Amino acid sequence: MDCFFVAVAVRGQPQLEKVPVAVAHSGNAGSSEISSCNYMARAKGVSAGMFMQTAKELCPDLVVLPYQFDAIQRVSFQIYDVFFSHTPFVQAVSCDEAFLEFGKGTDGMEKAKTLRQEVFERTGCAASVGVSFNILLAKLSSRKAKPDGIYQVGDPDQAAKFMLSLDIQDLPGAGVKTRAKLEALGVEDIRQLVSMTKGELVQSIGKALGEMLYNYARGRDVRPLSMESNMMRKSVSAVVNFGIRFENWENATVFLSALGEELSHRLRNLKVRTKCITLLIKKRAEGAPVEPSKFMGHGICDNFSKSHVLTEETDDQVMIGKICIELLRQFNFPSEELRGVGVQATKLVSHTQSINQRGGQLFEGWLVDSAQSPAIMTSSHPPREPTASEQDERERKTEDELGVDVNRNDFAATTFSQIDTGVLEELPEQLKREILASYGRVAPSRTVKTSHQLPPKRKTNGKTLLRRKHPAQNIFDSKSNSRLARAIHAPIEESRKVDALNDIRMSQVDSEVYYSLPFAIRNEIDRYAKKRKPTSKVIPIPRPNVPSDTSPKQVLDKKLAPVLPSIEDMYAKLVESLPVAVSNNESDNERPVDNIRARSAAFDAIYSRISIEVENRTLDQALRMLRFVRRKCLSTSTCADLADVLKRGFNHILTLVNQDIRRNFNGALSLRLVAPLE
Incomplete structure (x- = not known):
C-alpha cells in the first residue's frame, strides 16, 4: 500500500489529497516523530522518523494527522480479505504488504489490475503492485511501481536488465556494513557486483551472505512462498525505549520485574508459553551526549541482546523476571548508562499442546x-x-x-x-x-x-x-x-x-x-x-x-539420524497396495485381511510422515505433502472403487493432520489451502 497510515487518515477528506500530510503523535511537540508521510511531503524532504521541528522547517504547510489504529486494523483486514478471495497462497509481510502466488498461465498484469481495483473499492486506498516470477523481483518491482502503479518483470532477460538499473543498497541484506566491505573490494554498483565470482564473494563477506548477493544481483531467488507465519506468531515482546533513566541497580531490577509481569500478561492473553527469553538492551554509545536531542529519548545507542533457553515452557511472571535480572547482571553495564530495555519471548508453545x-x-x-x-x-x-x-x-x-x-x-x-x-x-x-x-x-x-x-x-x-x-x-x-x-x-x-x-x-x-x-x-x-x-x-x-x-x-x-522416506516414495507404495485391495470388486468384509492391512499401513505411513513435519513446526513441508497426496489421489482415480478408497483415505489423513495442527498452533488449515476430496 502507498503511505498506508496517511492513506487511511485522509479517507473522506478530499481537501487533503493535494497537500503534504504526515501522521504523528503530535503536530505541536518539536520532538514528536513522523511515522508516515505522503509523497508531496517527501518531495520537500520530510521522511519517516524525522523530528516534527525539522519537518516543519522543511515543509511549513505540513498537515499533521493523529494515528487511527482502529481504522488501520479494519482496512488491513479488508485488504487481506481481497487477497484470499483470489488465491490461498498468501505470505503476509506486514499489515499492508503481502506476496501472492498464482498458477502458470495467469495473466499477471490483468490480475494486478483486478486486485488494485478491488482494494480501492473496499478500502478507498491506493495500492502498488509488482509482478514477477520470484519473490525478490516481485518485491523490487513493487517499489518501482510506487506510487499507485503496476510494474512487471516478465522474463529472465528483462530481469537482468532491471537488476543493473538498481543500486546495491536496494538488495535485501545489503546493509551498511556489507556495503562497506564491498566498497573495500572496489564494488560500488550492481554491474561490478555481477562481475565478481561466487568464490570471491564468499571469501570476502561469508558463505551465506556471499551466495545470496551473488544470486540476488542476477535476479535469482529460489525461496518458496511461506505461509507458516499466517498460522501462529513467532514471538511476543515488551519493549520500552523511552524514558529509561535508572539511578541504581535496584531501579533496574524493579523495572525488569514489572516488564516480566507485562510479558507474562501478554503471553497469557495469547494462550501461549515460551521456551526462550531474550533480554534486549540499549546502552548509551561511547561519546554520545548524556541527554539526547529528544527529551527522555534513547539517543545514539549500542544494541545488545542475550538469550536464555528454558528446559520447560512457562508464562510465569516471577520466573521471567528472575531470568531477565540474571541476564542483565551478566552484561555488567552501569545502570545509569541504560537507555532502552526489552524482553522478548520466542519458541512459543500453545497452552493446549506440550510434549x-x-x-x-x-x-x-x-x-x-x-x-x-x-x-x-x-x-x-x-x-x-x-x-x-x-x-x-x-x-x-x-x-x-x-x-x-x-x-x-x-x-x-x-x-x-x-x-x-x-x-x-x-x-x-x-x-x-x-x-x-x-x-x-x-x-x-x-x-x-x-x-x-x-x-x-x-x-x-x-x-x-x-x-x-x-x-x-x-x-x-x-x-x-x-x-x-x-x-x-x-x-x-x-x-x-x-x-x-x-x-x-x-x-x-x-x-x-x-x-x-x-x-x-x-x-x-x-x-x-x-x-x-x-x-x-x-x-x-x-x-x-x-x-x-x-x-x-x-x-x-x-x-545415526534416521533418513525419513520421501512422500513421493510413500505414495508409490500406497499405489502398489491399491490394485490388490480393490480387485474383483470385493467388499471390505470379503477382502483378505492382509490386503486391508497393506492399504491401511500405507495411508497410516503417509499420515505419520506428515505429522512429523507438523511436530517439527515445518508447516510449509506438511502443506506441500498434503497437496501432493491430494493431487495424486485425484489423478490416480481410474475407477469408482479406487477413487472411493483414495478419497476416504486422504480425507482421513487431512482430518488427523488438522487435529495435530490445532493442538500445536491453535488453528487449522483453511479450505482454501487444502480442501477434502468430494
Whole structure:
C-alpha cells in the first residue's frame, strides 16, 4: 500500500489529497516523530522518523494527522480479505504488504489490475503492485511501481536488465556494513557486483551472505512462498525505549520485574508459553551526549541482546523476571548508562499442546481401542450380580489378561494401568473395593447417562494391556474411524489426569506389535520409556547384560539420524497396495485381511510422515505433502472403487493432520489451502 497510515487518515477528506500530510503523535511537540508521510511531503524532504521541528522547517504547510489504529486494523483486514478471495497462497509481510502466488498461465498484469481495483473499492486506498516470477523481483518491482502503479518483470532477460538499473543498497541484506566491505573490494554498483565470482564473494563477506548477493544481483531467488507465519506468531515482546533513566541497580531490577509481569500478561492473553527469553538492551554509545536531542529519548545507542533457553515452557511472571535480572547482571553495564530495555519471548508453545500432552493424546487412541475390551457403559440401573459360572469365567479372563498368578499375593508388582477396567467394573463390589484399596484408589462413582449425552470411555485411570490378542484394526474402516474420533475428542476425566504413559514398561510391550506400529507412535513409546519416572515401589530386577546409555553401540546409534522416506516414495507404495485391495470388486468384509492391512499401513505411513513435519513446526513441508497426496489421489482415480478408497483415505489423513495442527498452533488449515476430496 502507498503511505498506508496517511492513506487511511485522509479517507473522506478530499481537501487533503493535494497537500503534504504526515501522521504523528503530535503536530505541536518539536520532538514528536513522523511515522508516515505522503509523497508531496517527501518531495520537500520530510521522511519517516524525522523530528516534527525539522519537518516543519522543511515543509511549513505540513498537515499533521493523529494515528487511527482502529481504522488501520479494519482496512488491513479488508485488504487481506481481497487477497484470499483470489488465491490461498498468501505470505503476509506486514499489515499492508503481502506476496501472492498464482498458477502458470495467469495473466499477471490483468490480475494486478483486478486486485488494485478491488482494494480501492473496499478500502478507498491506493495500492502498488509488482509482478514477477520470484519473490525478490516481485518485491523490487513493487517499489518501482510506487506510487499507485503496476510494474512487471516478465522474463529472465528483462530481469537482468532491471537488476543493473538498481543500486546495491536496494538488495535485501545489503546493509551498511556489507556495503562497506564491498566498497573495500572496489564494488560500488550492481554491474561490478555481477562481475565478481561466487568464490570471491564468499571469501570476502561469508558463505551465506556471499551466495545470496551473488544470486540476488542476477535476479535469482529460489525461496518458496511461506505461509507458516499466517498460522501462529513467532514471538511476543515488551519493549520500552523511552524514558529509561535508572539511578541504581535496584531501579533496574524493579523495572525488569514489572516488564516480566507485562510479558507474562501478554503471553497469557495469547494462550501461549515460551521456551526462550531474550533480554534486549540499549546502552548509551561511547561519546554520545548524556541527554539526547529528544527529551527522555534513547539517543545514539549500542544494541545488545542475550538469550536464555528454558528446559520447560512457562508464562510465569516471577520466573521471567528472575531470568531477565540474571541476564542483565551478566552484561555488567552501569545502570545509569541504560537507555532502552526489552524482553522478548520466542519458541512459543500453545497452552493446549506440550510434549507430554501431545504424546499422550496420540498414544491414547491406540491404548483404549474398544476391540480389546468393552468401554464402561454407565446406567441409572444398579449392576446385576454375576452368577457363579460368570464369576469363574471373569476371574479366569482376569488371570489370562493380566498374567497374574492368583495363588500369590503380589498386587504391588503390578501397575494399575495393567488392569482391564471393563473387567474391574463388573466384579462384585467387595472385591472391587479390595483391589482399589490395594492401589490406594477410590472406587469411581457412577453417573447417569441421558439420551443426549455420550457415554464416557473410562471412569478410572485404567488402560488395557499393550499386548494385543486381536489383529490391528483398519483405521480407515468406518467403525474404526468412529472409535478414533471418540478417542481424540472425548474429554479426559479428572480421574485420568495422572499420565498413564508413565506406567508403561518396555517389558509389557509385545515386540511384534511394537514393530508393526507407525514410526511416530514408536518414537513416543521410546521417549516415554526413557523419561518415565518409576511409579512402582518394587525394586527392579538387575539386568547385567543391558548396555548403558553411554556404551559405544548406543552412542553410535544416537549419532545415526534416521533418513525419513520421501512422500513421493510413500505414495508409490500406497499405489502398489491399491490394485490388490480393490480387485474383483470385493467388499471390505470379503477382502483378505492382509490386503486391508497393506492399504491401511500405507495411508497410516503417509499420515505419520506428515505429522512429523507438523511436530517439527515445518508447516510449509506438511502443506506441500498434503497437496501432493491430494493431487495424486485425484489423478490416480481410474475407477469408482479406487477413487472411493483414495478419497476416504486422504480425507482421513487431512482430518488427523488438522487435529495435530490445532493442538500445536491453535488453528487449522483453511479450505482454501487444502480442501477434502468430494
